Amino acid sequence: MSMNRSVKLKPNAADLLIVAAVLLLAALALFRFFPGGARDGAQSAVVSIDGKIVERLPLFQRAQRSYTANGYTLRVSVEDGGVRVAQSDCPTQDCVHTGVISRRGQSIVCLPARLTVTIEGAPDGYDLVVGQGVAE
Amino acid sequence: MTSTRRIALCAVLAALALTFSYLESFFPLALFVPLPGVKLGLANIVTVFALYFLGASSALAILLVRCLLGALFAGNASALIFSLLGGFSAMLVMILLRRCRIFSIFGVSIGGAAAHNCGQILAALLTLGNAAPLAYLPVLLLVSLLTGSLTGLIAALLFRSMAHFPMDHI
Numbered sequence: 388m389s390m391n392r393s394v395k396l397k398p399n400a401a402d403l404l405i406v407a408a409v410l411l412l413a414a415l416a417l418f419r420f421f422p423g424g425a426r427d428g429a430q431s432a433v434v435s436i437d438g439k440i441v442e443r444l445p446l447f448q449r450a451q452r453s454y455t456a457n458g459y460t461l462r463v464s465v466e467d468g469g470v471r472v473a474q475s476d477c478p479t480q481d482c483v484h485t486g487v488i489s490r491r492g493q494s495i496v497c498l499p500a501r502l503t504v505t506i507e508g509a510p511d512g513y514d515l516v517v518g519q520g521v522a523e
Numbered sequence: 524m525t526s527t528r529r530i531a532l533c534a535v536l537a538a539l540a541l542t543f544s545y546l547e548s549f550f551p552l553a554l555f556v557p558l559p560g561v562k563l564g565l566a567n568i569v570t571v572f573a574l575y576f577l578g579a580s581s582a583l584a585i586l587l588v589r590c591l592l593g594a595l596f597a598g599n600a601s602a603l604i605f606s607l608l609g610g611f612s613a614m615l616v617m618i619l620l621r622r623c624r625i626f627s628i629f630g631v632s633i634g635g636a637a638a639h640n641c642g643q644i645l646a647a648l649l650t651l652g653n654a655a656p657l658a659y660l661p662v663l664l665l666v667s668l669l670t671g672s673l674t675g676l677i678a679a680l681l682f683r684s685m686a687h688f689p690m691d692h693i
Contacts, residue, residue, distance in 0.1 A: 394575055395627035396679040402630030405620070406668060409637045413664035416657065438652020494655040498601075498647065503655040 430491060430508035432470040434463065437501050446470065446489070446506070459500040470504055472497065533573075533581050537588040540569040544593055561663065564636055564670045570614065571632050571678040579618050586610050605646040612642030628682070629675035636671030637664055 432444045436456040444450050450465040451473075461482065462474040469489035472482040475497060482497035494505040524532075543565035550563055566589060573582035590610055594603035616638035620631045640663040647656035 394682055396682055397627055398629040398675075399625075399627050401623075401625040402627055402633070405626060405630040405634045405637075409633065409664050409668055412637070412641075413661040416660040416664070419657075435651075435653055435655070492658060494658050496647070496651065496655055496659070498650065501651055503651055503653060505653075505655050 430468075430489075430506055432463075432465060433505045433507050435503045435505070443507075444470065446508075454500075454502060456497075456500040456502045459497070459502075461497060461500055461502055463504060470506070471495070472504070475500070529577065529581065532577065533585055533588075536569050536573050536577075537585045537592070540566045540585060540589040541592055541596070543569065544589070545596075561666055562670070564639065564674055567613065567632070567635060567639065567670075567674045568677050568681075570610070571617070571628065571635065571674055572681060574614075574617055574621065574631075575628065575678070575682070579614075583614060586614055601650065604650065605643050608646040609639040609642040612645075613639035627675075628679050629672060632675030632678060633668060633671030636667035636674060640664060640667045 430446045432446060433440055434442045434444065434452070434454065436454065441454065442452065444452065444463075444465050446465060446468050448465065452463045454461050454463065459475060459477045461472050461477070464471055464473040469487040471487040472485070472495055475483050477497055477499040479497075479499060482495050482500075482502070485495045488495055488504070488506060491506050491508060494503055496503050547563055547565050569589075570582060570586060573585050590603065590606040593606055594600060613635040617631050617635040620626050620634045626634075641660070644656050644660050644663065647659075648654065
C-alpha cells in the first residue's frame, strides 16, 4: 500500500496544538464547574434519581439512607462532613469506589441506577488541602 | 484491494475491536482513577488503523458493527448510547484532523480520545438528566492525553513494521 509513505508516524509540533486545545478545554471545564466565590447556607448533599432531586441531606448531620432506583439499591451515608455511597448492588461499583466527597461541586455518579449525589452550598473556605493524614 | 478482501478485512477488524473491548475489562484502570468511563481505549487502535489503512467509510462501518454487537453481547442497551456517542464523536474529530494533513497519527489519536470522552460525558448528561457528570470532564480529558498517545504509539509502531511487509497483494 502506498499510503504508508503519506502517514506521519512521528509526533510533530502541530500535535502540540491538539494537546494545548485539550488542556484548554479541561481548564475551561474545571473553572466552569468548580467556581470560586461564596454562597450562603451550609453544605448539603443533593441526591437525584433520573435527574429529579429526591432529597437534600445536610452534611453536618449524620445520616444513613437507602435509595432504590432503576432496580438497584444504594446505601448513602453522611458522616464527618462528607458523604459516600457505602454500599450498592450495581454491577460497576464506580459509585462506591468514588469514596467520600465533601467539597462543593464534587459529585458521585451511579450510572446503572441513574443516581447522582452532588454537594451544594457554601464552600469550605480552602482552595486545596495538602498533607492531611500524613501522621497516620 | 478488491471489495471482497475489503469486506473480509473489515469483518476481521470489527472482531478484533470487540475482542479488545472485552480484554480491556481485565485492566481495571478505574481502580487507579475511580471515574466511570476511564478506559485504555484499546478498541480505538482498530479505529485509528482502519481510518488510515481503509479510509473513513470502512472505519465508520467497523465502528458501527463494534458498538451494536458490543451492546448486544453485554446485554446492556443503555451502554449503546455511550459507545455510539463516544465512538462517533471520536471518529468525526479524527476524520477532520486527518484531513488537515499537518497532524501526525499521535495528534489525530489524542484528538479522537478527547472527543470520545466528551461524547461519553454528553451521553451521561442525556441519561442522568442533570449536569453532575460534567464535573468529571477535566480529569477525563487529562486521561485522554495519555490514552490517546498510547493508541497513537501502537498504531505508529504497527504502520512502521508494516512498511517492511509485502502489502501489494492485499
